[in-house]
Amino acid sequence: MADVPTDAPEHCPGTTSEQAGKSSACQGCPNQTICASGAAKAPDPAIEEIKLKMATVKHKILVLSGKGGVGKSTFSAHLAHALASDDSKEVGLLDIDICGPSVPKIMGLEGEQYVEDNLAVMSIGFLLGSPDDAVIWRGPKKNGMIKQFLRDVDWGELDYLIVDTPPGTSDEHLSAVQYLSGAGIDGAVIITTPQEVSLQDVRKEIRFCQKVQLPVIGVVENMSAFVCPKCKNTSQIFPPTTGGAQRMCEELGLTLLGKVPLDPRIGRSCDEGKSFLNEVPDSPAAAAYQTIVQSIKDYCSSNATPAPNSH
Amino acid sequence: HKHTLTHNSFSIIFYHCECVLYQVGILDVDLCGPSIPRMLGVSQQEVHQCDSGWVPVYADPQQRLALMSIGFLLDDPSEAVVWRGPKKTALIGQFVRDVAWGELDVLLVDTPPGTSDEHLAVLENLRKHRVDGAVLVTTPQAVSIGDVRREITFCKKTGVKILGIVENMSGFVCPHCSVRHAHPLTPEAPPTSLLQYRVTIFTNTTHNFTTVHNTSSTIQSYYIH
DSSP, X not given: OOSSOTTOOTTOOOTTSTTTTTSGGGTTOTTHHHHHHTGGGSOOHHHHHHHHHGGGXXXXXXXXXXXXXXXXXXXXXXXXXXXXXXXXOOEEEEEOOSSSOOHHHHTTOSSOSEEETTEEEEEGGGGOSSTTOOOOOOHHHHHHHHXXXXXXXXXXXXXXXXXXXOSSSSHHHHHHHHHTTTTOOOEEEEEEOSSHHHHHHHHHHHHHHHHTTOOEEXXXXXXXXXXXXXXXXXXXXXXXXXXXXXXXXXXXXXXEEEEEEEOXXXXXXXXXXXXXXXXXXXXXXXXXXXHHHHHHHHHHHTSOSOOOOOO | OOOHHHHHHHHHHHHHHHTTTSOEEEEEOOSSSOOHHHHTTOXXXXXXXXXXXXEOEESSTTOOEEEEEGGGGOSSTTOXXXXXXXXHHHHHHHHHXXXXXXXXXXXXXXXXXXXXXXXXXXXXXHTTXXXXXXXXXXXXXXXXXXXXXXXXXXXHHHXXXXXXXEXXXXXXXXXXXXXXXXXXXXXXXXXXXXXXXXXXXXXXXXXXXHXXXXXXXXXXXXXXX
């Protein structure tokens, strides 16, 4: 049964929730008996199907952020590029930001799925008729699409699958974790800027990970500092008034994977669909990215077989 | 709108310009990432009930700016709101119906990025009231403009008039050498077809938000008719 059936009342708690069939909103709903009996809560068969499909994918990494605009998709794209720079590895990048799919643009793709021989990309951006098309979908429809991406895309043998998400802690995130719960996720990388408004939302993201038992590989602080191309002095456009990601990681016992400075050339590369790791390898931002990517690779190798998440 | 950071800030800047004259409400429907309470310095406040419903939190002693956000309903600001669409939709309905806003000249609704449950819930609940229109916020980068194009489509499909587009973080003034740069992430000029207003963000060594918007030239460029 769908999470919220079409004949469900206004405050339907969802067929898989603990309140299914029992909440006051359920009175009079035609599905009430089924929900209350627990029949609707049987695990979705797609989870087992996806587990089988994903057996050929060695490592799965989710990229999360609390806030939008912190550089999550940029990071996911460049993580994919960096991992694929080793020709012996096969890398996949899945963009489940259904309303705001940025990955195709950042990867320089108009419709093709392969960026390099060993780097494949999937995004709803590819399924839209025009770049102006808006995907105005509610949660249940988005969940269906994510299930399709995970179950029906033929990923083949992959060393790494990176899943880029929209900001927040909602349908897309729950569905990604739920549908991959059989297959297992190595962990999540959380992206932030130094500002407290961003960190505030990262703390929520971390709680989400704890709630769904998703290990946190570490935190990346983006837009840490800006080096003026003219005078070469460093400024902080987003000052870490509460200690930035560093203090937060210390407080919460998490790994700070690295700090990436603001380099105008990153934005230009993304707008042109190129990897700035190739375009500007001497940039301090490129160096920061490479260190971060190495830490992620080390984490994955020490985590040879990810345990299925219990959610 | 791609960048939640910028459109929160924009709601607040609008308030600072307008509140002297108007009674303003801000409804924060970013349920996963509610930043409005913090940005207005009232994150410790709570919401109470009265006979006409939930009492909004006032950001100023004169009570000219009323706020409602899920941020006020959480015991712990680090608590994650991990809700699927239907539950988000239900709460937003309550925010519109059950908050005792009082007499307002303007209600600003601050939304999360995207075109999904929250956006549809707001429009559905405001349908019987008049929605004057939407202000879209972007930065100059192509990925942000890409998302704004989709927001424009959303507005067209849902019959919401677009009052204008604000390009935030158009430029940056280096505090050391005072050279003005284009947006730190995009040295090139963005497509002008989407732009109606340009806003520059100034920075200074203390980087105090109050200081930023007190600069009279900054207020000039933010003011919208």
